[in-house]
Each structure stands twice: as structure tokens, then as C-alpha cells.
Amino acid sequence: MAIELALAGADIDLILANQQGLIAIGAGLAVGLTGLGSAIAEKDIGSAAVGAFTEKEELFGKGLIMTVIPETIVIFGFVIAIMMLL
């Protein structure tokens, strides 16, 4: 009887540990995947923006804005990750 209870306790610990692990993986995916998404979008926009403002310097401000627009995605991912971990 006592042994069975101990085993059950261990199981619950295991399950809880598993859940924690899955949450950590989920948080990692939230940041990692959104980061990749932002990066893919920014690399195209960024190179186009650099091209544009070497031709016309006034476009720097607009180029910068266009480049950082996809950054929002990874910010969302990061916020979600933090909320998952809490």
C-alpha cells in the first residue's frame, strides 16, 4: 500500500515535470518561430531599403520603418512566451 502511494506520488511529480517541460518547449517555439518569421521578412525588406536609401538618402526614415514592421511579430511571440512561463 505504502509503496503504491509512493509510486503514484512519483507519477504526479513526473507528470508535473513533463508539463513544465512542454510549456518551456512551447515558449521556445513561440519566440523561435516568430523570430524566424520576422527575420525572413526583414531580410528582404532590409536589403531593399538599403538599396533605396543609397540611391536617395531621404528615404532612410521610411526604409527604417518598413524594415522594422515585421519586428512586431517576434515581440508578440516574446510576450506570449513570457505569459506561458508565468
Added chain:
Amino acid sequence: MLKPKQMSKVLLTGHKDVLEPTIETLHDLHALHIEEYVGEDYFHIGTPLPGAEDDSKKLLKLRSIASFLGIKKSYPEPINARQLSSELEGKLETLGGVVSRKLERKSQIETDLKDVQTGMNEIEAFSGVPVNFELCSGYETLHVFAGTVRKGADVRAGLKGITDEYQFFAGDTGLFILAVPVKHMEQVTDLLAEYEFGEVKIPAISGTPDDLISELKSRQDSLTKDIESLSSEIDSVKAEYEEFILASEELLSIETQKKEAPLVFATSEHTFVIDGWIPDDEFETVRSRVEEATGNRVYVAKAEEPVDEANVPIEYDNPKIVKPMEAIMNLYARPRYNEIDPTTFVFIAFPLFYGMILGDIGYALILLGISLYGRSKLHGEGWNSLFTVLIYCNIVTLFFGILYAEFLGFPLAGIHGHPGLIPGWETIELMPGLGGEHITYPIHRTHLVTTLLVTTLLIGVIHINVGLIAGFRNVLAKHGMKAAVLEKIAWIVLQVGIFLLLFGMMGVVASMVPGAVVFALAVIMLVAGEGGTAIMEIPSILSNTLSYSRLLAVGLSSIGIATAVNVMAGMMFDSGGIFIVVAAIIFILGHALNTALSIIAPGLHALRLQYVEFFTKFYEGGGKIYNPFGYNRIYTED
């Protein structure tokens, strides 16, 4: 403050006799933005004043000298313009002579050096071959091969089967010279072809390769020495004339600017007309000064006709403390004439957002030090604005640093039994926050995520709505009340609808119906104002607001990096011995990296919130730069 400077369109008309004093006075006043005359009807474009061509020639000469000497802008004491002007001619003549001699010598040496290099390239392959090149040609019965074969191929062994009558000399690089009687030439050619023979041309000079190489080397050395001594001579010329060159470049630029000014004026046979813009508050000064200088022979008047807004040059009209922020505005676009100039909003919001994101006493002090030092060392308007903006930002950062009690990622106050950096300082709970959190002093950002997240979103709502109200004012001035309400107020109504719906969902308001009604009303207003595409735009209000969560998120990532550095350094430090040094290196390098990131990340994100989330609500930009006729003297004084 919230509008660009008010401008008047001005016409100056007078007799050509007084053109010169008029130009002189306008140049001194530095207030008139001249509109170029392009039309060709009764008037035609003016001709430059006498001496313009001469001055521009001198200027050209001076600039080429400056570029040859590699003169960079520095900030010496200004020189008296009158004195400079009297000695300019003679001094420029001497300088020109000296520099052109040096230039000639330099190009001569460079050509020689290139020749030596070419010769060297030709001969180097033959190094170690003990044959005078002269002996390699001019025979009737002998044929000479020079070149290389495949690695490992033995030419002499192959020749055994053909003839014994040959001379073979190999060099250090694997290249050989082979002389055979003409009668065996074909056979030898075939043999060499088998060995993948690559022919090398024998130079048409006399001497053995090694002698020639050492000769060329010594020549190269002496030329290099020559060039070194020449460049030190050039440096001494540069040091002697630097101030003179900078000052006279400025003086001549001013002179040519004045003398060529008539090229943008309208002139007839006896009169001239100057068309331009003057800030309202300077108009009287300009009028009285011009009339005084010309004995009332120039008529200065404001144009009465209605002006096209797009043509008005824009000059910011901000208090001195806000001025550095104009650099941030210029990066985006200058405001238009009838538009709200958002520099003051940026002055408040940009440092606030930056400080909220960074919020660390340690980084704030480091960056304050750097920017104060930089501002005192680097001159120029651009640097000055940049460092001043950085100073503003880091003063706010310091404030938030005290609020958060963070120092280089370490919490200063203890919480939940974890001691802080300052012993005995414990966190005090002030009131309950959201999601079961407690608002404390100091605020621990990592322990108050939900509350802070909602706070940042509320800041977003405020910021966006300030933008919408400014937009309302802009559209009202341009297109009237109806358009302003439908295009801008509708967005505010939409947000009210969203909030009512949220409250309905949370049970604060009994029913969701009022929310839905207000929301539907806002959508109808938007469609009426901006057409069907407005429906596609509706989610943008949500993503814009959520975007302000970066005020928390970027800050947390900065804490993350700092904490990681601290933990790594701490682990090393605890190991003791040599690891204490490693810990110090990790600590310094890590925080240096994070300091650099602390300029870029919060700066860029705070900037983006202005440009993307805020400006898109009201700001068009694209005004012309106000560029008054005149010159900002640096190196000379009148």
C-alpha cells in the same frame, strides 16, 4: 511650437545699380529663401557679378589642393575675413606652386614604381636560372624553350631518346630554359607538349635573372623611400596651410555664392526682381535693412496673392530644448506648411519610451557619460543633436532605473527572500496589481509582467489617440469637419466600441449590446469616410496598440542578457583563482555588448513607435527645406 514658422512670400524689386548692396545685405541677414526664377517672358535670368568666374576658378584650385593634401574639417579659431581676403591671392599662388611640384613628383614616382613592379613580375619567375637573357635569342641553329612542365615530369630523361646535344637550366620556381638544335625542334616540341608545357616569354633585356631582381629590388626600395619622404613633406605643407585652406575655402564659397546669386533672379535691362520667402517675424528687419543699404531704391513687399502651400519652405519653430529632436523628424520627413509639427510630441514620447524600455541605473550612467563626453568632443550639428537626444533619453532612463531599482541587470532591492545588491533594502508592497500580482516599490519588471503589459497597452491607447486628435486637426484644416470626423473621430469611436465589448465580455458592463452598437457605428463612419477598404484597416488598430507591448518586452530581453552575463560571471567568480580574471572579462565584455545594444534596441523601438504607430495617424510630411540665402561661417569672421 506645434506649427512650422509662418512665412511670407516676398518680392524685392530695384534698379540694377543697387543689386550688389542688396545681395550683400540679404546675405548678411541670412533670412530670405530665394525662389529660383525659371520663366522666360519679359524677364530673363540674371548674369553673375564681375569676378565670379575668377573666384570659382580659385575655389576649384583650392578644393583640388585640399583633396590632394587630404584636409579634413577641423574646428580652429576663426580667421579675420578682411585680412584673409587681402593676402589670399598671393598665398594661394605660392601654395599652388608648391603643391603642383609635389603632385608632379608624386605621380612620377608612382609611375616608376609601377614600371619596377611590372619588370619584377616578368623576371621573378626566372629567379635562380643562371643564364643571361641576352644569350637566349638570336641563333640560326638553336631553338630556345622557356617555361614550365607538369609537376614530376623529367624533361632531361625524355630528351635522352631524342638527342644529347642540349643545354638545360632550371630555376628555383620550376621554370627552365632549354636550348636544342633546330633540327630536333619538332620532336622536342612534341615531347614537351606531352609534359603539359606552358611557355613563358623571355624578357628582352640583358643580365642574369638574379642580378636583375636584386637591382630592381634596390630601385624599388629607393622609390619607396622617396615616396615616404615626399609624404612627410606633404604633411608639413598640410600642417602649415591647413587653417588657411579651410578659411579661404569658406571665404571664396561665400564670395561665389554672392556673385552668382543673380543667376536665380529675374532681371530686365535695368531692373531686378527677387522672389522668395521670409519668416514673418523677420520681414520688417529685412525690409528696413535692405532699404537702408540701398537708400530706399529697392521696393520690398509681401505678395498678396494666395500662396500654394506645397511651395512654402519649412522652418521648424521649436523652443531650444526641443530643437535636437528635429533630427529625428528630418530622418522621417519635414512637416508640411499647414500640418501640426509633431516635434514636441516626439520630445516627450521618445525619451519616455526609451527610458521605459531600458530603465537601468548602470546603463543610464554609462550612456550619460558617453554622450556627455561625445558632445564635448565631436562637433557638428548632427553629432550635437544625436548626443543631446541620447542625454534626454538617459535622464529618463535614470528615472525609470530608480523606479525599477536595477543596476546592470542586478536588482538593488531584495524580494521574496532573494537579497538585492543593496543589503537591507527590501521591496515594499503598495497595492494589488492585475492577475494576482502586487505593485511594489521598486517595481520588479520580471515579477509584474501582466500589470505592466496592460500598462504599456494603455500608454499605446493614449499615444495613438493623441495622434488621432492631431490627425483630426490636420484633416479639419485641409478638408473640413465632415471628413475630419469620418476619417479620424471614427477610429476613436471604434476604440470606445472595442472597450465596451471587452467590458461586456468581462462582465463590467451588463450586456455586450452597447459595445456592438458603437462598434457598428464606427465601422459605418469609417466606410463612409474612407470607403470599403477601411474594413481591411480595422484590425490595424489592434495590432498598433498591441505593438506597444514592446515597451515591456524589449526591456525584459535587455534584463535577460544582463542577468545571463551576471550569472556567468558569478559562476566563474565563485570558482576562484584564475577564474576571477575570466569572470571580470565576461562581466566587462558582456555589459559592453549590452550597452551597445542598449542604444540600438530601445532607440530603434522607441523610434518605430513614433514613426509607425504614431505618425501614421496624422502625419504626412514632405515639406521643402527652408534654405535661406547666406552662410554659416565657421573658419572666418567678418
